[in-house]
Amino acid sequence: MAALAGRIKSERDGARLVVSLGGRWGIDEADRLDGELRRLAPGPAKAVSIDIAGVEALDTAAALVLYRARKRLRADGHAAEFARARPELSALLDLIEANDAPVECRAPREPPLRAIVAHVGRATIEALDNGLKMLSFFGLTMTTLARAAIRPWRIRGTALVGHMEQAGLDAVPIVALISFLIGVVLAYQGADQLAKFGAEIFVVNLVGISVLREIGILLTAIVIAGRSGSAFTAAIGSMKVREEIDAMRTLGLDPIEVLVLPRLLALIVTLPLLAFFADAMGLLGGGLMAWISLGIGPAQFIERLGDAVPMWSFWVGIIKAPVFAFLIAMVGCYEGFQVSGSAESVGRHTTKAVVEAIFLVIVVDAAFSILFAYLGV
Amino acid sequence: MAGSATAAIRVRGLRTRFGPQVVHDNLDLEVRYGEVLGVVGASGTGKSVLLRAVVGLMKPAAGSIEVLGHDISRLGAAERREIESRTGVLFQDGALFSSLTVAQNVQVPLREHTSLPQDVIDEITAVKLGMVGLPPEAACKYPSELSGGMRKRAGLARALALDPEIVCLDEPTAGLDPIGAAAFDGLVRRLQRTLGITVFMVTHDLDSLWAICDRIAVLAEKQVLVVGPMEVMLQHEHPWVRSYFHGPRARAQRSE
Ligand SMILES: Nc1ncnc2c1ncn2[C@@H]1O[C@H](COP(=O)(O)OP(=O)(O)O)[C@@H](O)[C@H]1O
Numbered sequence: 003m004a005a006l007a008g009r010i011k012s013e014r015d016g017a018r019l020v021v022s023l024g025g026r027w028g029i030d031e032a033d034r035l036d037g038e039l040r041r042l043a044p045g046p047a048k049a050v051s052i053d054i055a056g057v058e059a060l061d062t063a064a065a066l067v068l069y070r071a072r073k074r075l076r077a078d079g080h081a082a083e084f085a086r087a088r089p090e091l092s093a094l095l096d097l098i099e100a101n102d103a104p105v106e107c108r109a110p111r112e113p114p115l116r117a118i119v120a121h122v123g124r125a126t127i128e129a130l131d132n133g134l135k136m137l138s139f140f141g142l143t144m145t146t147l148a149r150a151a152i153r154p155w156r157i158r159g160t161a162l163v164g165h166m167e168q169a170g171l172d173a174v175p176i177v178a179l180i181s182f183l184i185g186v187v188l189a190y191q192g193a194d195q196l197a198k199f200g201a202e203i204f205v206v207n208l209v210g211i212s213v214l215r216e217i218g219i220l221l222t223a224i225v226i227a228g229r230s231g232s233a234f235t236a237a238i239g240s241m242k243v244r245e246e247i248d249a250m251r252t253l254g255l256d257p258i259e260v261l262v263l264p265r266l267l268a269l270i271v272t273l274p275l276l277a278f279f280a281d282a283m284g285l286l287g288g289g290l291m292a293w294i295s296l297g298i299g300p301a302q303f304i305e306r307l308g309d310a311v312p313m314w315s316f317w318v319g320i321i322k323a324p325v326f327a328f329l330i331a332m333v334g335c336y337e338g339f340q341v342s343g344s345a346e347s348v349g350r351h352t353t354k355a356v357v358e359a360i361f362l363v364i365v366v367d368a369a370f371s372i373l374f375a376y377l378g379v
Numbered sequence: 380m381a382g383s384a385t386a387a388i389r390v391r392g393l394r395t396r397f398g399p400q401v402v403h404d405n406l407d408l409e410v411r412y413g414e415v416l417g418v419v420g421a422s423g424t425g426k427s428v429l430l431r432a433v434v435g436l437m438k439p440a441a442g443s444i445e446v447l448g449h450d451i452s453r454l455g456a457a458e459r460r461e462i463e464s465r466t467g468v469l470f471q472d473g474a475l476f477s478s479l480t481v482a483q484n485v486q487v488p489l490r491e492h493t494s495l496p497q498d499v500i501d502e503i504t505a506v507k508l509g510m511v512g513l514p515p516e517a518a519c520k521y522p523s524e525l526s527g528g529m530r531k532r533a534g535l536a537r538a539l540a541l542d543p544e545i546v547c548l549d550e551p552t553a554g555l556d557p558i559g560a561a562a563f564d565g566l567v568r569r570l571q572r573t574l575g576i577t578v579f580m581v582t583h584d585l586d587s588l589w590a591i592c593d594r595i596a597v598l599a600e601k602q603v604l605v606v607g608p609m610e611v612m613l614q615h616e617h618p619w620v621r622s623y624f625h626g627p628r629a630r631a632q633r634s635e
């Protein structure tokens with residue numbers, strides 16, 4: 003960049019040091035200018051005059067370097083001045099002087115021990131607060147749901163069907179594939195172990211009970227939490243960021259009724275269906291593997307399944323589905339409403355929604371196990 | 380080099396389209412060095428699209444666009460970076476990075492295009508924020524914590540971070556209160572005088588047009604209908620131009 007070449011020379015004029023600059027000084031040459039200015043040795047010269055009359059162009063970075071040089075010289079006890087500056091250059095230098103306070107955005111440092119205690123305390127209070135808010139959101143949704151139950155025509159049919167398609171129908175391939183593969187893996191691993199006791203036929207019990215009671219529904223719930231729970235948060239969160247939710251309120255629409263109910267009902271309806279489907283695919287995978295590796299044919303598998311696995315096992319799994327659906331939809335929508343401010347917040351809450359939903363699903367699944375053990379089913 | 384070209388931006392025979400919808404057809408426009416050019420036109424005539432084409436965000440279907448003497452459709456990676464560092468853009472709503480503070484937003488181009496030490500970058504940031512009239516407290520805030528006007532100012536500070544030769548502004552005063560808008564006009568004028576920058580400004584603001592634009596380009600019928608200073612606009616015969624510059628709002632403005 004030849005055109006930007008700046009010139010600098012210094013000469014002594016009695017007790018004064020005169021530094022003259024010429025040419026064009028830009029951000030690319032700010033480093034060179036800085037070096038040249040630092041090398042100045044005013045020596046005994048008391049006064050330093052920085053003559054910038056010959057400067058054709060000066061950008062902010064170069065002007066800043068000049069300003070810093072003058073500041074440094076003054077700090078060393080020299081009377082440093084800019085001389086013969088054109089009006090726009092002196093305006094720029096004045097602007098720099100007026101803003102001579104580098105930006106510092108660091109939070110004041112706390113002693114480490116206190117910082118840890120404060121962090122733990124804050125996290126605890128936030129967790130409690132979050133729980134409380136979630137509970138009140140559940141309450142609000144339940145009252146809205148009750149109101150909708152009295153006046154069912156207020157439920158948005160189109161939205162409901164749309165969400166059923168997105169959360170249910172579109173999830174069929176992935177749920178099917180995962181359940182099928184898990185059925186295969188269970189049968190294969192089980193066969194390997196049971197063969198040691200010559201009890202290969204019990205593979206049917208293993209696959210049947212575990213798929214129907216636990217794995218089918220649990221896997222489905224986890225896939226849906228990752229797929230639809232996150233989608234709920236992202237959709238509602240983006241609307242929150244763009245003030246669409248506020249707009250709804252001012253138009254007399256209830257965001258819970260418009261946004262939450264269709265999603266909640268869609269999941270409650272579709273998750274049991276998906277779980278049923280997952281059960282079937284899991285059994286199919288297990289049966290296929292039993293046939294291939296153990297030679298247990300389809301007829302034998304089905305007969306054994308009927309004998310060994312009580313119908314209750316199936317219902318135990320399916321009963322949990324609407325509960326999990328409720329949890330996933332609630333957490334997804336709740337986190338969507340917690341979004342505030344920026345696009346980044348959408349991402350943060352989406353992650354939170356998935357983690358919280360999966361956590362809650364597993365905790366409640368454990369609670370169901372205890373309950374069913376107590377009831378003896 | 381750049382100084383040898385007569386125009387900072389030269390658009391020739393530009394044609395842009397979205398699917399079947401043609402936005403510009405055979406559009407010509409020149410922006411001279413050091414001038415403030417205001418672009419006006421009804422909503423949807425393609426002012427923002429023109430700006431996006433000029434800064435290289437949208438590929439024209441036909442025609443050429445020269446920025447600082449370079450045809451932007453034929454740039455190598457290094458040249459493109461150089462042109463990018465010599466142009467600044469302020470988008471319609473600021474387009475600040477929401478995960479960064481205002482100060483960090485301004486520092487993004489400085490870090491990307493220069494190897495200045497951190498303390499110099501910090502000081503340049505302070506100067507740029509001061510230049511656009513943001514208080515020092517705003518530096519550590521996130522975009523979501525700012526008002527619309529402050530976001531625009533922060534966006535301008537980011538656009539100016541590298542002392543560009545050309546700044547493209549998309550409706551910079553839309554949504555600002557009249558005092559804020561006037562201050563923004565003054566700011567653009569001052570910057571243009573002190574730094575000698577060329578300003579390409581899409582605007583609907585008659586005050587801005589009167590106060591700071593050297594020339595005005597009217598976009599209509601997929602082309603630039605007329606370019607010239609305010610006097611030319613006032614005498615133009617086209618019905619839209621007449622009603623724009625002689626409408627009730629324009630009259631109120633002129634009687635001042
Ligand atoms: N991303 C896009 N996809 C399709 N059409 C677009 C897109 N952006 C703009 N347009 C169309 O191009 C035209 C010009 O838009 P724009 O430049 O934003 O108008 P304005 O002059 O109000 O800034 C409009 O008719 C708009 O519908």
Ligand SMILES: [Mg+2]
Nearest residue numbers: 426427428471
């Ligand atoms: Mg626009």
